[in-house]
Amino acid sequence: MLQQKISFDNTQTAFADKSNRDLRRIYYLFKVMNYPTLLKFGMNLIEKTIQWSWVQRIIRGTIFKQFVGGETLEQCAETVQHLRKSGIYTYIAYSVEGKKIEEEYERTTTETIHTIDFAAAQDIPFTVFKVTGLGDIALLEKVQTGAILSEANESAFARVRQRVNRICQRGHEMKVRVLIDAEETWIQDIIGELADEMMEKYNAEEAIVYNTIQMYRTAGFSLLQTSYERAVEKDYFLGIKQVRGAYLVKESERAQRLGYENPINLTKETTDIMYNNGLEFVLKRLDRIAILAGTHNEESCYEIIRLTEELNIPTNHPNIYIGQLYGMSDNISYNLAKAGFNAIKYVPYGSVKEVIPYLFRRAQENSAIAGQGNREFHLVEKEVKRRMGR
Numbered sequence: 001m002l003q004q005k006i007s008f009d010n011t012q013t014a015f016a017d018k019s020n021r022d023l024r025r026i027y028y029l030f031k032v033m034n035y036p037t038l039l040k041f042g043m044n045l046i047e048k049t050i051q052w053s054w055v056q057r058i059i060r061g062t063i064f065k066q067f068v069g070g071e072t073l074e075q076c077a078e079t080v081q082h083l084r085k086s087g088i089y090t091y092i093a094y095s096v097e098g099k100k101i102e103e104e105y106e107r108t109t110t111e112t113i114h115t116i117d118f119a120a121a122q123d124i125p126f127t128v129f130k131v132t133g134l135g136d137i138a139l140l141e142k143v144q145t146g147a148i149l150s151e152a153n154e155s156a157f158a159r160v161r162q163r164v165n166r167i168c169q170r171g172h173e174m175k176v177r178v179l180i181d182a183e184e185t186w187i188q189d190i191i192g193e194l195a196d197e198m199m200e201k202y203n204a205e206e207a208i209v210y211n212t213i214q215m216y217r218t219a220g221f222s223l224l225q226t227s228y229e230r231a232v233e234k235d236y237f238l239g240i241k242q243v244r245g246a247y248l249v250k251e252s253e254r255a256q257r258l259g260y261e262n263p264i265n266l267t268k269e270t271t272d273i274m275y276n277n278g279l280e281f282v283l284k285r286l287d288r289i290a291i292l293a294g295t296h297n298e299e300s301c302y303e304i305i306r307l308t309e310e311l312n313i314p315t316n317h318p319n320i321y322i323g324q325l326y327g328m329s330d331n332i333s334y335n336l337a338k339a340g341f342n343a344i345k346y347v348p349y350g351s352v353k354e355v356i357p358y359l360f361r362r363a364q365e366n367s368a369i370a371g372q373g374n375r376e377f378h379l380v381e382k383e384v385k386r387r388m389g390r
Contacts, residue, residue: 131194298332328376
C-alpha cells in the first residue's frame with residue numbers, strides 16, 4: 001500500500017538536494033528558533049537596525065535564504081528550477097505588506113500581474129495575492145458590515161474590484177491559476193464574495209481562480225459546502241485553497257474585546273477533524289472542485305494519501321496539489337513528490353526590508369512555542385547524524 005511506503009521521517013529524501021554546508025546552516029538556524037527568548041531579542045534588534053546594510057547582509061544569508069525565493073522574480077527563477085528538479089512545483093507571491101496609498105495598491109497589482117506572466121514562462125501552475133494588498137482594510141471592513149459608503153469610498157472599492165478583476169483576467173488569459181489568499185474574518189466575507197464573482201466569470205471551463213477557506217473557523221466546513229453548491233448552481237468549477245488558518249490569536253482577542261462569539265474553533269482537534277472532512281468532501285467531487293491543500297500537518301497529508309488510494313485517484317491528479325511554505329516541512333514536500341503527488345511550495349519574494357513581517361511570522365511559527373521548530377530541528381539533526389554514520 002502507498003500509505004506504508006511513504007514516511008515523513010525519511011530525511012534522506014527530504015534533504016537529498018541539500019549540501020552538507022546547507023544542512024549545517026539550516027541546523028543552526030532552527031536551533032536558534034528553539035529558544036523563544038533569544039528569537040524575540042533577535043527580532044527586536046533587527047527591527048531597530050534593519051536600515052544598516054551589514055544587518056541586511058546577515059539576514060539575506062540566514063533567515064531570508066531559508067524562507068524567501070529571492071529579492072526579485074528573476075532571482076526566484078533559480079529557486080523554482082531547483083525545486084522542479086526534485087519534482088516540486090511552486091507558486092510565487094509578492095510578499096509585501098502594510099501598503100496604505102493608491103499608488104502602492106496599483107504597484108502591487110502591476111507586480112502581481114507580472115508574477116502571472118513570469119509563472120506562465122516558467123511553467124509555474126499558481127500565483128497568489130491578498131486583497132488587502134490592493135485596497136485599504138478599513139474600507140473592506142466597511143463594505144462587509146454594510147456601512148453607508150461615501151462617494152469616495154464607493155469609488156475606492158470599485159478600484160479594488162477592478163484590480164482583482166485585472167489579476168484574475170490575466171490569470172485566465174495566461175492559463176495560470178490565481179489564489180486569492182484568506183484574511184481576517186471581519187473582511188473575509190467580502191473577499192469571498194469577490195472570489196465567487198471572479199470564479200463565476202473565469203472558471204467556466206476549468207478552475208483558474210481559487211478562494212481560500214480556513215478550517216479553523218467554526219463556519220469553515222459549511223463555507224466549503226455552500227461554495228460547492230453555488231458553483232453547481234452557477235455552473236462553474238470551484239477552486240479551493242484549503243488551510244487551517246493563520247490569525248488564531250488575533251481573531252480570539254478581537255472577539256473577546258468586542259464581545260462577539262469567537263469565530264474560531266475552541267480546540268485544535270475540532271479544526272483537524274474539520275480539515276480532514278473538507279479533504280474528503282473535495283476529493284469525492286473532483287469533477288467540479290480543484291484543491292490546493294495547504295498544510296504542514298503530517299496526519300492530514302497521510303489522510304490525502306489514504307483517500308487517493310481508497311477512491312482510486314491518481315497521485316498526480318491535476319485537481320490536487322499539496323502545499324507547504326518554502327523553507328518548511330521539506331520532509332513532507334520531498335517525500336510526497338517522490339511518491340508522485342503534486343507537491344508545491346509557496347515561494348515569496350521581495351527586498352529584505354519589505355519581507356521582514358513575513359520572515360518574523362515564519363520565525364515565530366518555527367519557534368519552540370509553536371512546536372514546529374522542534375520537529376524541523378530534530379529532522380535536520382537526524383539527517384546530519386545519518387550522513388556522519390552515527
